[in-house]
Amino acid sequence: MVKFAVFIVLTIAVAGFGLYALFPAALKPSPGEGRKRWAYLFGIVLTLEALACPFAVLMGWWLPKGVSTYAYDIDLLFYIILVITGVTFIAVGAMFIYILFKYPADPNRKSWYTHGNHKLEMTWTAVPAVLLIVLAFAQIPAWLKVKNLSWLREALQAGEVKPEARFLQVEVTARQWEWRMRYPSTKHMEEWNQDGKVLLNDVRLKMTPRPDDVRRVNELHCVKGQKVLVHLKTLDVIHSFFLPHMRLKQDALPGRTIPVWFEPIEANCFLDGNDWKDGMRLERTVTDKDGKEKGVWVKDDKNIWELACAEYCGARHSLMRGKLFVHDTPEDFLAWLKKAEAEGQQTTVAPEKK
Amino acid sequence: MSESTTHAVGHEHHEMSFIRKYIFSEDHKIIGIQFLFTGLIMFLLGGLLALGVRTQLGWPGAEIPILGKLLFPGSQGHKMGPDFYNMLFTMHASVMIFFVIIPLLTGAFGNFTIPLMIGAKDMAFPKLNMLSYWFMWPALVIILISFTVDGGAGASGWTSYPTIASSTMPSGFGYRSPAQPGSGIGQILWLCSLIFVGVSSMAGSVNYITTIINLRAAGMTMFRMPLTIWAMFITAILQAFALPVLTVALFLQLLDKTIGTTFFLPPTGLQFGNWTTGPGGGQPLLWQHLFWFYSHPAVYIMILPAMGMVSDVIATFARKPLFGYKPMVLALAGIAGLGFIVWGHHMFQSGMDPRLGTGFMVATIMIALPSAVKVFNWLGTLYQSNIHFTTPMLNALAFVSMFVIGGLSGIFMAATPVDIFIHDTYFIVAHLHYVLFMSSVFGIFAGITFWYPKMFGRLMNERWGKIHFTITFIASNCVFYPMHILGVGGMPRRYFEPGVHFNTWEHLQPINTFISIAALTLGTAQLIFFANFFYSLFWGPKAGRNPWKSNTLEWTAPSPAGHGNFDEPPIVFRGPYEYSVPGVEEDYLPQTAPQPSGVPVHAGH
Numbered sequence: 001m002v003k004f005a006v007f008i009v010l011t012i013a014v015a016g017f018g019l020y021a022l023f024p025a026a027l028k029p030s031p032g033e034g035r036k037r038w039a040y041l042f043g044i045v046l047t048l049e050a051l052a053c054p055f056a057v058l059m060g061w062w063l064p065k066g067v068s069t070y071a072y073d074i075d076l077l078f079y080i081i082l083v084i085t086g087v088t089f090i091a092v093g094a095m096f097i098y099i100l101f102k103y104p105a106d107p108n109r110k111s112w113y114t115h116g117n118h119k120l121e122m123t124w125t126a127v128p129a130v131l132l133i134v135l136a137f138a139q140i141p142a143w144l145k146v147k148n149l150s151w152l153r154e155a156l157q158a159g160e161v162k163p164e165a166r167f168l169q170v171e172v173t174a175r176q177w178e179w180r181m182r183y184p185s186t187k188h189m190e191e192w193n194q195d196g197k198v199l200l201n202d203v204r205l206k207m208t209p210r211p212d213d214v215r216r217v218n219e220l221h222c223v224k225g226q227k228v229l230v231h232l233k234t235l236d237v238i239h240s241f242f243l244p245h246m247r248l249k250q251d252a253l254p255g256r257t258i259p260v261w262f263e264p265i266e267a268n269c270f271l272d273g274n275d276w277k278d279g280m281r282l283e284r285t286v287t288d289k290d291g292k293e294k295g296v297w298v299k300d301d302k303n304i305w306e307l308a309c310a311e312y313c314g315a316r317h318s319l320m321r322g323k324l325f326v327h328d329t330p331e332d333f334l335a336w337l338k339k340a341e342a343e344g345q346q347t348t349v350a351p352e353k354k
Numbered sequence: 355m356s357e358s359t360t361h362a363v364g365h366e367h368h369e370m371s372f373i374r375k376y377i378f379s380e381d382h383k384i385i386g387i388q389f390l391f392t393g394l395i396m397f398l399l400g401g402l403l404a405l406g407v408r409t410q411l412g413w414p415g416a417e418i419p420i421l422g423k424l425l426f427p428g429s430q431g432h433k434m435g436p437d438f439y440n441m442l443f444t445m446h447a448s449v450m451i452f453f454v455i456i457p458l459l460t461g462a463f464g465n466f467t468i469p470l471m472i473g474a475k476d477m478a479f480p481k482l483n484m485l486s487y488w489f490m491w492p493a494l495v496i497i498l499i500s501f502t503v504d505g506g507a508g509a510s511g512w513t514s515y516p517t518i519a520s521s522t523m524p525s526g527f528g529y530r531s532p533a534q535p536g537s538g539i540g541q542i543l544w545l546c547s548l549i550f551v552g553v554s555s556m557a558g559s560v561n562y563i564t565t566i567i568n569l570r571a572a573g574m575t576m577f578r579m580p581l582t583i584w585a586m587f588i589t590a591i592l593q594a595f596a597l598p599v600l601t602v603a604l605f606l607q608l609l610d611k612t613i614g615t616t617f618f619l620p621p622t623g624l625q626f627g628n629w630t631t632g633p634g635g636g637q638p639l640l641w642q643h644l645f646w647f648y649s650h651p652a653v654y655i656m657i658l659p660a661m662g663m664v665s666d667v668i669a670t671f672a673r674k675p676l677f678g679y680k681p682m683v684l685a686l687a688g689i690a691g692l693g694f695i696v697w698g699h700h701m702f703q704s705g706m707d708p709r710l711g712t713g714f715m716v717a718t719i720m721i722a723l724p725s726a727v728k729v730f731n732w733l734g735t736l737y738q739s740n741i742h743f744t745t746p747m748l749n750a751l752a753f754v755s756m757f758v759i760g761g762l763s764g765i766f767m768a769a770t771p772v773d774i775f776i777h778d779t780y781f782i783v784a785h786l787h788y789v790l791f792m793s794s795v796f797g798i799f800a801g802i803t804f805w806y807p808k809m810f811g812r813l814m815n816e817r818w819g820k821i822h823f824t825i826t827f828i829a830s831n832c833v834f835y836p837m838h839i840l841g842v843g844g845m846p847r848r849y850f851e852p853g854v855h856f857n858t859w860e861h862l863q864p865i866n867t868f869i870s871i872a873a874l875t876l877g878t879a880q881l882i883f884f885a886n887f888f889y890s891l892f893w894g895p896k897a898g899r900n901p902w903k904s905n906t907l908e909w910t911a912p913s914p915a916g917h918g919n920f921d922e923p924p925i926v927f928r929g930p931y932e933y934s935v936p937g938v939e940e941d942y943l944p945q946t947a948p949q950p951s952g953v954p955v956h957a958g959h
Contacts, residue, residue, distance in 0.1 A: 038743045049831065078766070081765055081772060103672075103738060105742045109740060111674035115679065116679065124727065125727055133720070136768075139715060139771055143708065236517065236521075249775065253638055306858050308856060312440075317849065318436075318849035318852060318854075
């Protein structure tokens with residue numbers, strides 16, 4: 001709040017000074033004095049905009065923490081584009097401001113009579129063209145990695161998954177205005193662990209509902225270092241499954257089940273007494289007297305990871321908030337699942353639509 | 355001036371009644387001015403809707419003084435509810451796009467400038483032209499009525515995606531929508547209104563194409579046309595080819611909503627709370643393809659005319675020939691051509707096949723190329739020129755500098771992996787406003803202040819024009835630039851309370867408040883423009899034929915030009931941008947001036 005107050009005061013000061021400096025001048029129509037005032041106006045505004053970017057980083061108004069395996073790829077591309085567009089903006093802006101300072105109307109000077117320059121046109125067409133094509137093709141690997149699920153296609157083609165590559169499947173069904181999650185039961189998980197073929201079969205059948213499924217609302221649980229395959233559905237209108245910290249967004253389309261995946265690289269919850277508490281960060285692990293390793297968790301607001309709806313879906317669109325719990329180990333996840341199974345009867349869920 | 359022409363012109367004037375002359379007029383200038391007034395009034399309405407949106411976003415849950423008591427029932431504590439908010443942002447976009455920017459750019463400026471700048475007496479089809487304006491009226495009336503109907507005006511976003519927009523209750527429940535109140539009758543009226551706007555635009559674009567091809571003055575070859583006309587020509591082609599697709603889509607959704615067809619209802623049906631729809635036979639995604647097949651070209655319909663106008667304004671006030679005339683024309687055509695094959699970039703996260711997304715991405719990123727060429731050529735024009743900082747020129751310069759930002763931010767969203775994160779966040783809101791407000795609207799301001807003397811025979815006040823420009827320029831940057839930051843933070847758009855319920859975005863709420871303060875300033879500043887506009891209509895200083903010493907044909911006609919435009923049919927000797935020709939005493943050389951002897955002047959092709 002203090003930082004913000006400083007920001008507001010600075011902004012008002014700059015804007016006030018700008019207006020003070022410009023207005024008396026703007027009111028005078030004389031061409032001589034204050035010829036450069038408009039260059040100053042454009043110069044100040046464009047410079048402030050160029051500076052706003054580092055300022056936002058400084059204030060922490062920036063990308064949320066990226067905690068999935070592909071968050072790095074996406075952020076890297078973001079920064080590459082930011083640098084390219086930033087340099088272009090500064091270069092073009094500087095040229096523009098320079099021209100405004102240099103060439104206000106002067107009765108003693110005649111404009112340069114020229115209709116263009118073929119070589120120049122070719123250069124400033126060809127150079128950006130090459131740059132843009134390279135930039136466009138540089139996007140393709142990351143895009144296909146996130147959205148095309150090549151790892152899953154390969155596994156389906158091979159017909160099996162190695163034990164260490166076993167992944168979790170969850171069905172997420174959006175509706176106005178909540179997220180309904182359907183998890184496998186512990187028994188179901190065991191079947192997956194014993195035989196990768198069962199796991200793949202469930203991928204093909206999009207996790208056909210079973211009586212022992214575990215259902216939760218607005219709570220997405222998964223395990224650090226394990227891929228999660230989400231079968232995304234919606235009952236009513238289009239919603240969008242948005243996990244900002246995982247850098248994942250996918251619309252849910254009525255009538256379709258869309259597969260999406262992510263793999264968290266950090267955990268954010270631990271068992272605090274009886275409850276799983278999120279918004280925690282594993283600071284270090286210590287070995288206690290019995291030789292058992294134990295994590296030391298600290299509270300960290302940056303580790304509150306949320307699930308938001310990103311496609312406009314009606315009155316309570318901005319209240320469609322889910323929470324993401326990333327467990328540290330598969331055992332932790334199983335412990336949670338067992339508890340959820342026991343609570344299962346208490347969770348009220350409308351019957352599945354066939 | 356020949357006696358007979360003067361007589362003929364004067365004669366026509368006398369015979370026309372007030373209604374024929376100013377209301378059901380077939381004169382392109384009057385129709386242009388009619389579009390201008392309609393657009394400006396709707397601009398006020400759209401702006402008010404935006405201020406409503408900003409009030410909620412800046413101070414979520416706050417009681418709005420005075421207005422809150424009038425608009426919102428006590429049961430809500432005189433506070434804005436989410437349904438009202440959803441209606442506000444939906445109607446803000448719909449009004450601004452379909453009733454302000456498109457009618458102003460193509461309707462007002464297209465009508466006004468085309469015959470004057472190519473040296474024609476009027477449009478090719480004056481009656482069709484009149485019809486094109488009057489088809490706006492049913493649209494206007496319907497959209498205004500929709501605010502008063504049960505459930506309020508459309509609230510499904512200006513994109514009106516099924517199934518939130520298209521789903522219906524079973525028969526017996528009237529036209530109510532199960533998804534939300536605003537998707538009932540309000541949505542049906544929204545669809546009807548847009549169909550009328552479509553007819554209006556289509557009539558206009560056919561007329562523009564025909565007029566530009568057939569009615570050019572003697573010597574006015576295609577490559578001697580001002581860029582404004584090139585832009586209008588290309589825009590009209592875009593409209594003629596893209597609009598039918600939107601019209602079809604609107605009719606399909608209208609059928610879905612009224613007689614229960616299922617073009618956008620999936621085979622699985624839908625489940626709203628306790629009841630289910632029957633199975634459908636269509637796809638919600640179909641709408642998105644049809645809608646964006648029009649609405650992406652529409653983005654260029656909303657920027658190309660402004661680009662053309664700004665090119666003319668810049669050449670005039672820089673007193674320098676436009677740098678790279680032909681590359682500029684090619685760039686316009688390039689943007690329009692690519693504009694047809696990039697609609698899928700609105701749908702990267704929609705569930706469309708990701709491999710198709712890569713194709714759309716490459717095409718989209720390439721659009722930056724002709725856009726860059728245009729910016730470089732504007733800079734080339736300004737280089738070593740004599741810049742006269744008049745109000746139209748300042749607005750044109752704002753267009754150029756702000757279009758740079760709008761263009762560059764587009765690359766982030768075109769890049770599919772980055773788009774995964776910033777899609778449907780405030781980043782896109784920032785981007786689209788940098789294009790549609792900071793570019794198109796500054797282009798419109800430049801156009802209005804530039805052609806005002808030709809429209810009304812009087813000049814607008816320069817001093818207040820500059821004050822309006824300065825406040826608008828600073829305030830609009832304060833409104834839209836910080837939205838980039840919100841978007842990088844991941845804040846989703848169309849949220850009722852974006853900075854409230856999510857831990858991820860709580861710390862960004864102060865930025866929202868800042869934006870809202872700036873937005874209120876921005877909105878208030880527009881009153882200066884309106885005051886200046888209406889004051890100058892009556893008390894502005896009289897303008898001569900050519901107050902800006904510009905080259906193009908309209909400045910050889912009287913201000914305001916009478917019916918038939920020119921005293922005698924103009925003959926064109928060269929291109930429109932021969933400023934500061936060495937050896938010519940004046941720093942401009944109108945297109946109609948005969949070639950000066952002994953001076954090599956670029957004649958154009």
